[in-house]
Amino acid sequence: MLSSLFDVWAGKDWLIAASVVLSAFVSLWMIRYRSLYLRALAEQENNNDLVENLSEGIYRALPDGRHIKGNQALVRLNGYESEEEMLAGILDSDKPWYVEPGRRAEFQAILMRDGKVEDFVSEIHRHKTRERIWITESARLVYDRKTGRKLFYEGSVREITETIKRLKLEEQFQKLTSRLPGGLFQFRNFPNERGEMLYVSAGIEQISGISPEEHLADSWAFTNLVIDEDREAYLASQHEAAAKLEPWNCEVRIRSRDGQEKWVSMDARPERSEECITWHGYVADISVRKRHEMEIEELAYFDPLTRLPNRRMFLNRMTQAIAACERRGDTGALLFIDLDNFKTLNDTQGHDIGDCFLVQVADRLRRCVNPRDMVARIGGDEFVVVLEETGSEAAHGTLRAITTANQILSALNRPFELGPLRHVGSASVGVVVFDGSEKRADEILKRADIAMYQAKAAGRNSTALFDPATMDREAQRYRMLSDLRTAFSDNQLDLYFQPQVDHTGRVTGAEALVRWEHPTLGRILPDEFVALAEQFGLNDELANFVFAKGLEALAGWQRDPVMAHLRLALNVSVQSFSSNDFIGMARSKIKAFGVDPTMLTFELTEHVMAKDHQLVAARMAEAKKLGVRLSLDDFGTGYSSLAYLKQLPFDELKIDGGFVADIENSDGDRALVKTILAMTRTLGLSAVAEHVENVRQEAFLRAFGCDFFQGFLYSPAVPADRFADMFHDAPPQVAVPQPVMLQTA
Structure with a gap:
């Protein structure tokens, strides 16, 4: 059989046979190519549809930057109606696309150097309307496989204007909050007393010494800083505000991480949802203000020399003591103390010696009374002592008052060391027992003053109990x-x-x-x-x-x-x-x-x-x-x-x-x-x-x-x-x- 074939091929008909075989092969190849072509064409059509339907702008451009193709998303991004209009507009216009000069050259340089550009963020103009927007752009170069020549580059563009605005706002917000003298916060309270910290600005760390991240991880971090004496009132004020759904305002002392005691102010507004209350608030360090308030209060209510309460604070306290006596049904006592011959000491020895004497007198008077009692300086050499809860009977109150007055006289009779001077002092003390029936503090003070003058008239360095009969003589004097x-x-x-x-x-x-x-x-x-x-x-x-x-x-x-x-x-x-x-x-x-x-x-x-x-x-x-x-x-x-x-x-x-x-x-x-x-x-x-x-x-x-x-x-x-x-x-x-x-x- 092989020889027969050989004979055929060797014969004159081999060309015919080869032609037949070749034709069959070509036909088969044509059929296969057409099939592949039709399939590729279909895939290309599908890809074009897919590109046209993308939300990102897709484009193809020559190496010199001239666009030759773009999808509908890119057309819309540039403010045009069709691809043809966009390509013609870009070709015919000399208006810059990038807002920042040199930005396009920078993009081209990276692309030519690396063959690609990823997430290139720029501010550009919508080409047709000239509206300024922000985009992020990525692209890659396409080369000829045989020659390696740069054919074109393809890229994608996505508008991020809203994202940039949000980022700018967040950056601005962070800058602002970082410069605030306090901290912003946002947290949630749930009915089961569980709390969740949602946001804390950087300023909170300046106050508490605890980073925002720690506050977010532990919703009780700030509460744990509140000093023990204030914590109950602090939590109670928040619960009351939550119950009434009212703004929460409170001033409280905290001890920061570095051990400093500070006054802070909390100010928050509630927002109720079905499952919780969200608080939006602000915390500020008010230590300086509190210190100034205390200084002002000291000026208004305390004697700057002896640090004792002054006349104004005494009258306030005295009014409260009178009301408390009436409410409890017991008595109190007022002692009016006038230093004997103080004017002589002050005038002959100088005001420095006189001031030193007054300070030491104040210290001795404090030691003669209980912590709940009050010692005040109401004049140059005039002091008062308010004794509260001296007993249910006037006799008990009188005994306690006279005993305290004698202790005071004994304390003031001990020598005072006033620098180089050794001074022996004395005082005249007037005593009044009150039970709340007389409502006016100034009236009781006047009675104690009258009793003091009785003690002074009796020879000084003594105590006198107020005698109502002296009121007639005082009334005659007035x-x-x-x-x-x-x-x-x-x-x-x-x-x-x-x-x-x-x-x-x-x-x-x-x-x-x-x-x-x-x-x-x-x-x-x-x-x-x-x-x-x-x-x-x-x-x-x-x-x-x-x-x-x-x-x-x-x-x-x-x-x-x-x-x-x-x-x-x-x-x-x-x-x-x-x-x-x-x-x-x-x-x-x-x-x-x-x-x-x-x-x-x-x-x-x-x-x-x-x-x-x-x-x-x-x-x-x-x-x-x-x-x-x-x-x-x-x-x-x-x-x-x-x-x-x-x-x-x-x-x-x-x-x-x-x-x-x-x-x-x-x-x-x-x-x-x-x-x-x-x-x-x-x-x-x-x-x-x-x-x-x-x-x-x-x-x-x-x-x-x-x-x-x-x-x-x-x-x-x-x-x-x-x-x-x-x-x-x-x-x-x-x-x-x-x-x-x-x-x-």
Whole structure:
């Protein structure tokens, strides 16, 4: 058979046979190719459909960047209606696609270098509308398999404008929250007390010392920082806000991770859903504000020197104590403590020593009472103690109050070490027991004040229980104060003049004494109302009256040849002399009445010596410039220091009448008067003796060099017209002018 075939092939018909076989093979190949072509064509059509239906923009572009194909998503992204319109628009337009210059070149460089670009984020224009949008773009190069030549590149474009906006907002939000002085938070509360922290900003770490991640992992992290004393109220406030679905606001103390105690403010708004409440809130560190509030409260309610509650806080506490007594049906007690002779200590030793003493007194008072009781400083040297729950019976309350008062006196009697000074103090204590029947705190304080003055009148360093009978005397005192105010407007006050004579018995001047002719009580002497005027702010009115009335009289004397030689002295209180406008007032009145100031003497009590010596010396120098003389009244009874007396520009001393009254019977008073008279001669001063009542006193005074005399031996104080009559009815022999004193007490 093989040979037959060979014969056939070897024969002339082999070409025919080969042709037949080849034709069959070609036919089969054509059939196969067509089948593959049709299948590929179908797949291509399917792929085109798939690309056209993608939500991402798909494109094909030549290596130079010119687009040659794009799907419908890309067409819409660029604002066109069809692929043809888009390709023509891109081809014909010279408008930049990328917003940032050079961004396209950067894309091309990466593509040509790496053969691909992935997630290339850029801001571009919608090509047709020029609206700015953000996209992310990826692409790959397609090469010729045989030559390796770059044919084109294919890529995808997805718009991410909303994503970028959200990311920018989140970035901005993070920046803002990171710079907030507090932290934002969001958490959920479920009915079973389970909580879930949803969000915490970075600022929370600055407050708590715990990172946001830790707060998110542990919803109780912040609550655990709240100090034990505040935690119950903190949780209760949140539960109450949740129950009422109201905003939650609270201020609470926490202890941060580093151990610092801080005040924080919580402010959150609730949002209820079916299964929980979501809180959206803010926490802030308010430690600085709280510190300022406490400082303000201390200024408003605490004495800055002793750190004790002040009068305002005392009255608030006292009001609460009264209400509590009424509610419980028991008693309380108020102790009013006034330090004896504090003014002397403060004026003579200086304010630093005085302040040191007050601080130590406050400390000792605290130790005398229970923690629930109150000690307060309500004035310069005035303290109060409020004792609460002293017993159901007034007797029990009185016993507790008196016992505490005695403990206080004992504590204050122990020596105080005040720097270089060792001082033994004492106090006068007034006691009032209250039960709530009297509702006014100021009324109970007034009763304790009255009791304190009773203790002081009894000799100081003692305790007095309030006696209701004293209220009548106090009421009378306040009625007199009211009448005194009326006396100024109704011209009920007048000046009387008591002659002053020299050693020959000739009148050289007069001392003026203020008198009050009360419409119902009759004549009231200065001892009964001058101190009242000084205590209740009428001192200036009284001083103005005395100056005006006295200078009016002096002006009249200077116009009368018979009386022109007479001098007048005006007693100046410590309050008046310490006033900044005293010299100005005196200057204006001297000018207004046109008097010769050299015929005028200002009489100062020894209390002025206890004041600021530099201030006193300066004020006295101003007075001397006016031309007036200066006299030191009641010498020997106060605070005079010979060293200071020598430095100050006094012209004369006035011997206190109490020494003059006893020079006949008291060896001590006689020795003292002789010493005073010798000292005045040594210092070159004149000496004036008051309250001279008989010739024996006058003889003793004249024998030891007294210059001037005044008292009932010569004349009582008389009204101005009667004083003038003494000169015109029987004019006394005129003597060389000498100083005359004015006394208001």
